[in-house]
Amino acid sequence: MSETLAIVLAAGQGTRMKSDLPKVLHPVVGVPLVSWVLRSLGEAGVTDVCVVVGHGSEKVREILGDGVRFAVQSEQKGTAHAVMCAGDALADSEGSVLILAGDVPMLCAETMRKLVAMREESVADLALATFRLTDPTGYGRILRDDLGNVVGIVEQKDATDEQRAITEVNPAVYCFEAKKLRELLPRVGNDNAQGEYYLPDLVKLIVEDGGKIVGMESPNPDEFLGINDRWQLAEANEIMRRKILRQHGEAGVTLLDINSITIGPDVEIGQDSVIHPNTVIEGKTSIGYGSAIGPNSWIKDSVVGPRCRVFMSHLDQAKMAEGSRCGPFANLRPGADLQEEVKVGNFVEIKNAVIGSGTSISHLTYIGDARVGSRSNIGAGTITCNYDGFDKFMTEIGDDCFVGSNSTLVAPVKIEDGSFIAAGSVVTRDVPSGAMAIGRGKQENKEQWYTAWRARKTSEKQ
Secondary structure, three states: OOOEEEEEEEOOOOHHHOOOOOHHHOEEOOEEHHHHHHHHHHHOOOOEEEEEEOOOHHHHHHHHOOOOEEEEOOOOOOHHHHHHHOHHHHHOOOOEEEEEEOOOOOOOHHHHHHHHHHHHHHOOOEEEEEEEOOOOOOOOEEEEOOOOOEEEEEOHHHOOHHHHOOOEEOOOOEEEEHHHHHHHHHHOOOOOOOOOOOOHHHHHHHHHOOOOEEEEEOOOHHHHOOOOOHHHHHHHHHHHHHHHHHHHHHOOOEEOOOOOOEEOOOOEEOOOOEEOOOEEEEOOOEEOOOOEEOOOEEEEOOEEOOOOEEOOOEEEOOEEOOOOEEOOOOEEOOOEEEOOOOEEEEEEEEEEEEEOOOOEEEEEEEEEEEEEOOOOEEOOOOEEEOEOOOOEOOEEEOOOOEEOOOOEEEOOEEEOOOOEEOOOOEEOOOEOOOOEEOOOOOOOOOOOHHHHHHHHHHHHHO
């Protein structure tokens, strides 16, 4: 593809979304609408991108970062006006200028490549994408002459009955020759009820000049689905969700309920893995071969190794090495790092902690800001007290340790290899290797105390 500038129109308020969030930032399968467009442009080889922003421009800039140029459309005066606002970017452009909206998340890179190639190979002033609908209500109709050449676009409200019967429509994806576009933009008028400047008027100007327009009909109407309200957003989400699931299914992943599983576009899953119902996997997550995930699990930005089991649990920026398992109701928070063959059971929370291979943390435990060695056993109800209200402190537990139930480990503290912590202990000092630590009140039995107490209470009530 020759040098191509893309102008992405992302300034609209999107009033039908009924949201404080700019329309183009609403997510489809976890990715903002405009980010989908930029992804496809990148896959198509288009690296020079100018995003025209307006409503909520600061939020859009924050999400998109420094990888694109921005132009500001302070007042929304139509699509051609938006392109005029990108004049600085357009002034530098030679070759093709691809213009598209920022709310078409399913527009694929191949369509973009083909449209640019068609314009350049035919030496046309404009190549525009088209598609057909059995019910084209609301779309501008593509007008062609007897030879099939595009000669105009007529909007629904201006169309005759004969023109309204046309099923080929305009999805507003254009590829202009840059010099011609610069010549045409100053000639676009706003003599319409809204007083705005529209891109389809450029088609009319090219025809009047005797220029050349070519149309590329797409067989896939779904890729041009624009998002104007929450229902269309839901439809796009469902289409993209199923597309991603199909890709994983075809790659050797078993999906036990395609109606309740959501997998993000950047997720990698090894073959022979099984994804159970009601599971959401998103962000930059990688799952190794032969693992089982779910049901009722949520994983984000995490690395799950081969042959792991995640059962009814949450993982956020966590790691599980080969053969590890967690759940049900485990919560692996950022920095949780389970090495090989670790068992994390029900109602266990781990944060910013490395758990050595073969260690078992079976139930009702909080491990935060800690390093736990290999082959250790952490009993039910164990808590690492890592925060004093101002600072966090580390707990270190060595290899082959046994921590009894309901133990409280007050950081900073170090429990060396092969140590034993008696159940119910509050540990505030380091425990040397091979030692047993007992930190609890001494038990005292008062003979017949309860019998006498009950007798007294019973007599008082009579």
